[in-house]
Amino acid sequence: MTKKVLVTEKLAEAGLSMLRDRGIEADVRLKMPPEELVAAIPAYDGLIVRSATKVTREVIEAGGRLRVIGRAGVGVDNVDVEAATERGVIVCNAPTSNIVSAAEHTMALMLACARNVAQANAVVHAHEWERGRFTGVELYEKTLAIFGLGRVGGLVAERARAFGMRLVGYDPYCSPERAEQLGVALFDDVDAVVPLADFITVHLPKTKETIGMFGPDQYARMKDGVVLVNTARGGIFEEKSLADFLAAGKIGAVGIDVFEAEPCRESPLHEFDNAVLTPHLGASTREAQERAGVQIAEYVAAGLEGSIVPTALNMAPVPPEVMDAVGPYVPACQMMGSMLAQIHGEIPQFLKLCAGGELAGADPSILVAGTLKGLLSYKNTATVTPVNANAVAKRHGIKVETASAPDAGGYASRVSIVADGTEVACTLAGESQAARLVSLLGYKLDIAPAGQSLVFEYVDAPGRIGVIGTILGEEGINITTMQISASPEDGRALAYVNVEGEVTDAVLAKLRAGLSDLKSLWHVRL
Ligand SMILES: NC(=O)C1=CN([C@@H]2O[C@H](COP(=O)(O)OP(=O)(O)OC[C@H]3O[C@@H](n4cnc5c(N)ncnc54)[C@H](O)[C@@H]3O)[C@@H](O)[C@H]2O)C=CC1
Numbered sequence: 001m002t003k004k005v006l007v008t009e010k011l012a013e014a015g016l017s018m019l020r021d022r023g024i025e026a027d028v029r030l031k032m033p034p035e036e037l038v039a040a041i042p043a044y045d046g047l048i049v050r051s052a053t054k055v056t057r058e059v060i061e062a063g064g065r066l067r068v069i070g071r072a073g074v075g076v077d078n079v080d081v082e083a084a085t086e087r088g089v090i091v092c093n094a095p096t097s098n099i100v101s102a103a104e105h106t107m108a109l110m111l112a113c114a115r116n117v118a119q120a121n122a123v124v125h126a127h128e129w130e131r132g133r134f135t136g137v138e139l140y141e142k143t144l145a146i147f148g149l150g151r152v153g154g155l156v157a158e159r160a161r162a163f164g165m166r167l168v169g170y171d172p173y174c175s176p177e178r179a180e181q182l183g184v185a186l187f188d189d190v191d192a193v194v195p196l197a198d199f200i201t202v203h204l205p206k207t208k209e210t211i212g213m214f215g216p217d218q219y220a221r222m223k224d225g226v227v228l229v230n231t232a233r234g235g236i237f238e239e240k241s242l243a244d245f246l247a248a249g250k251i252g253a254v255g256i257d258v259f260e261a262e263p264c265r266e267s268p269l270h271e272f273d274n275a276v277l278t279p280h281l282g283a284s285t286r287e288a289q290e291r292a293g294v295q296i297a298e299y300v301a302a303g304l305e306g307s308i309v310p311t312a313l314n315m316a317p318v319p320p321e322v323m324d325a326v327g328p329y330v331p332a333c334q335m336m337g338s339m340l341a342q343i344h345g346e347i348p349q350f351l352k353l354c355a356g357g358e359l360a361g362a363d364p365s366i367l368v369a370g371t372l373k374g375l376l377s378y379k380n381t382a383t384v385t386p387v388n389a390n391a392v393a394k395r396h397g398i399k400v401e402t403a404s405a406p407d408a409g410g411y412a413s414r415v416s417i418v419a420d421g422t423e424v425a426c427t428l429a430g431e432s433q434a435a436r437l438v439s440l441l442g443y444k445l446d447i448a449p450a451g452q453s454l455v456f457e458y459v460d461a462p463g464r465i466g467v468i469g470t471i472l473g474e475e476g477i478n479i480t481t482m483q484i485s486a487s488p489e490d491g492r493a494l495a496y497v498n499v500e501g502e503v504t505d506a507v508l509a510k511l512r513a514g515l516s517d518l519k520s521l522w523h524v525r526l
């Protein structure tokens, strides 16, 4: 089935073309009200947004087919990442696409505030000529405090240094080496930095810690006439008290690109000439939008194609060498998971996966995810992807253990899985790397499982296979391939029979009645 991606905000044409070139249908539907998005999402495998679309739990839960949510930019605070993770939906972003634009917009706001650009512009447009009111200050030799020394904060530091500013900063996750490299004197206390600065800029994510990080207590400690800039997220500077401190003249000017509520048509900041306000334009350059569109299209397509998504935020990216080694075994593990679900009959409490031979030592996590997907999807109880495999296993009370062994039972590589004592193992064979079943319930086999199989375990004696063949023949069921494996120690045997035709309950009952000493018969559909 053709994969479909819904794009709810303006995306660069190059990004849309890339999706379409990869056979993915891309529907652009701008300005969708929330209820329309909930109604539309069930038809889509992917969703691409910028910052305006709220991807809520309700949207994610309505998206039964949804596999990837792509954010064409940095911040994912408009996406319920927790809900996506629970549903196995990858959330990814384009984290480097717009950082230069955001850093340049920061400098634009800082300079506009320092030199009264917006106010002077308004006066000249009003056909007036006034200079005295607009005397500004230089950035040169002023102290800039940077909160958040990540990608944008780092670029702002570089640019501010070029203006001859002194740099101080706060970011508990920034190493002293990086701070030194950026030329920033690092502090470990917000309140220690605040009184030092002539200019303050924030480059923080929106989190419980950062929202309201600056309020009346911090504003009161700042230097008189300080300039504050926010191109990160609204609410880091608490807006209402910010307006009070602007009104009191304590804060000299503010440059604000992001607001507590967006779109922002009503803010206490509107009444101040010395508040330079832009409508979330930090990433709005041709270059950033081109990059964001192309990058996110690439990552969303990769997610839908089952490839690595390097910027996935809710799963560790699988390195190419791991993918090369274990990736081909994922469909085999999914098949074995489904087989175990049908043979074991219940969701197991304990699952052990062992990667052998050339796979020994490779990270088995995507194999576990594949197995769980087969195991649980057969029971139709959950959507499992590498994103939520661990969480799903935990929710179902399945304890998962992994191991590796240098020996692969004579094969170059092999994966064996045991679910509460029920064992199955596969290798890959031929150019197509098709799965071959090499062990089931402890019986050695070598057979490619077909879409439909009958698995018989019986007391070994002459004539058993004849009975199976006769009954299936009478019922118009064709045997395509079969393998028999005997266990001399306990006198039992297992026959794995790939079949074509309709295997009804009546056929199964006839087989059970016709085969004396039958221990078990399973009808496996893969
Ligand atoms: N206005 C716009 O259009 C744009 C806004 N942004 C926003 O800018 C912000 C920064 O983006 P990036 O630099 O790319 O993010 P980043 O993740 O590279 O950097 C964030 C930094 O904040 C630090 N941090 C996190 N929690 C902190 C805390 N409680 N206290 C102090 N530091 C903390 C982290 O250690 C990290 O170094 C984000 O909110 C992003 O969404 C980014 C691009 C465009």
Ligand SMILES: O=C(O)CCC(=O)C(=O)O
Residues within 6 Å of the ligand: 050, 051, 072, 073, 074, 075, 076, 098, 280, 282, 283, 284
């Ligand atoms: O997509 C946009 O215009 C907003 C960019 C932004 O805020 C971000 O990337 O975090």
